[in-house]
Amino acid sequence: MQQQVQRFRFLGLLVAFLMWGFGHAQQNMNTANSYKKRVLETTEVDFLSSYYSQDGDNAAVTGGRGTEELTDVTGTIIISIPLSDDDVLIIDAGVSAYTSASSSNVDPFDGNERADSFVASSGASRSDVWTNLSGTYTHSTDDRNTMYSGNLSVSSEYDYFSFGFGGAFTKLFNEKNTEVSINANIFLDTWTPIYPTELRPFASGANGLDNGFFSNKTITGNTDYSPTFENFEDETRNSYSVGLGFSQILGKNLQGSLALDFVKQDGLLSTPFQRVYFADVADSFIQEFQLADAIEQLPDSRFKVAGGGRLNWYINESVVLRSYYRYYYDDWGINSHTASVEVPIKLSDKFTVYPSYRYYQQTAADYFFGYEEALSTNTFYTSDYDLSKYSANQFGMGVSYTDIFTKMHIWKLGLKSIDLKFYKYDRDTSFSSSIVTAGFKFVMD
Template sequence: MKTLYLTVLLIFFSLLAVAQEQDSTATYKKRVLESTEVDFLMSYYKQDGIHSAVAGGNGMEELTDITPTIVVAMPLNDDDVLTIDAGLSAYSSASSGNINPFDSNTPSPWQASSGASASDMLTTLVMGYSHSSDDRNSIWNAHVSGSTEYDYSSIGFGGGYTKLFNNKNTEVTVSGNAYLDKWRPIYPKELQDYYDNGYDLNGGIFNRFGITGNQDYSPDRFVPHSKKNRNSYSLSFSFSQVATKKMQFSLFADILYQQGLLSTPYQRVYFADVADSFINEFHLADDIERLPDNRFKIPVGARLNYYINQWLVVRTYYRYYTDDWGLSSHTANIELPVKLNDRFTVYPMYRYYTQQGSKYFAPYNTHLSTEVYYTSDYDLSTFNAQQYGFGVSYTDIFAAARIWGFGIKNIDLRYNHYTRSDGLDANIVSFGIKFVQQ
């Protein structure tokens, strides 16, 4: 994996050098990016629900996530821009803490666990490069990325090409990406101890707790995953057109393919035809989520922006999604930016989402042990969701206000409330500020 990462970096910077040489004799032209820009982004997300996937579709889904990100865009010359995107995502989750709920004397799917899996931090780094032609009608870009967290790591790379026609009123983009991921699987504690003990109830948590219900607990279907890789590939197409002085629209389509370990190792499943075993209130798993090792996805959609007057613009979005796991969805979004003056804009927004669940999903304790694939993750179930919110944006194209030699170009603050028909609710606050070097 490290060798692949170094090879991608060498190719990336070799292409960068070639692109810079190609336009070395170009005449004067306006720079693509006049000076270095820095974006600082921060989001706070909090959710709760009643269908924890870690507990097989039953239990609290309390989660808090804080995500600070810094994006730096630097002009290398008139035509080339280097972008570095670095971010963290620190979360605390009562649900994932229940991978091992038995660090408590009274384990329960409705009680937060203080185990090691109750919190984690995702670290990401993306390096991107873009080159524009002399006439600014052709743009190509490439990127490499890496991310890691406690039980997961990823390396990604990709690129794209954009062509503008018709006095830049028409734009066509083609891009492709690949992500090579690897799990470091962790499993529900009771299954791990049962397997480590040679399919026996002596040792581990079974020496500390008594089993109620079916005392002959024997989850013999559980075997750790032999495959630990997950690879994802995508090809994207988009078409954008300025239709009139007031209307612009775009169309897009993606083809995505995944292969490898696509199920989540620590998500429990319970079988209706197997007698239930408990430790205190916690239902002991019959197996972990099992899903096919490949998945084919196709999302298609459109955007339409319409200028009403100098104070109001209508922004709309629609997407249809389908895959070969039997899941399909529709997403519709509307945003109404209202310009209060030259610097301040407010924008209410609304999003509606409806999903037909995967053929591999069944609720808590309703799967059968004769099935090959099964999950009780409600993200793959049938549900409707709504998200509504409000935002305020401050923009100063002259960046008059300054901090440490950087002018403040834009400040953006948003709040959204998300609610789902299966009982999950969330609140999201996001903040962004853009600085430009002066």
């Protein structure tokens, strides 16, 4: 109950912030100076949607061995409102609904099929909905060389709630050829921990086999099932980030930028429903499903550093080369390299295509163990392959349509652009995914 009250307080604060923005917009639109060029001429509305699917054989929910099949459908609306000549309010609201074979096996016994880590359970745990609402207020000075912004956000799903706030400062120099920026954000998150169903009877050292859950189930293999399990005491996760940016126009056709980001996380960084199987513990099964020896245990702090750069070369009026590189490090032992290239090709005044390629590779976290590789004597362990050593390739293709005159209208909205993208992603493990996205930008008449 206390967590729900806290969530409503956070949501009320964000709604009040957005209502103030709307009221301020009406006031300033009536008093704006007609001779000053506005930061944003008129209200813009973006409708975004995506369809994502993935598959693989290394699900963290089932200890690094099991189906990773998942589908997700997302819808987002972003409204950018000019409050005055100098001020803009951006409201971002999104909903994401997914169905996951992996998460369905948090409780593999709540469906009609026999329990198996490679088969999705048909129970309630196989789907969830994530919602998000955020607001960003931006102010630019008269000379447009300085910009300040602040933001608030809330997001929620069945077992997780997040409240965030932050701000940014941007300064332009050298006749706007040089830009420096700094941003900072804080996210205060709360878990409602959901544990693997077979472990719950063993909480607080109880003899779980006497629990009613096991009364109508037959354990095979090691029948003396005795997992390592305690509920997490800390159910919060706090994240603090600071980002530095530098951008420079290097020539008539060349622009470069650098970015450096720092992130500190504290609290519950383990995922409560991700199982681990030990190499030195005999296997226990119900039906075809292997019972957990423990749940993921990770340190309660993590420090991340990422530095990267972009270089954009405007080859001619039809072709641009966009390149990017980033190096990442954290104190869990992961080092990674990301490199990508995108080549927008302008086919006409209205149509542009942009093929892209991205390469990624990382080392494994110090606490990563594959299926039945960890030992019960280890302090920290996870079988989440997102923390394993791997490399990945992503190929993409996009097409955009732009009409600066907004000839096509829907009600009072003029269609300014349409963007369609497709990306195919493959790791050198068994994991692969694909995503299709669509974006429609409208301007208010």
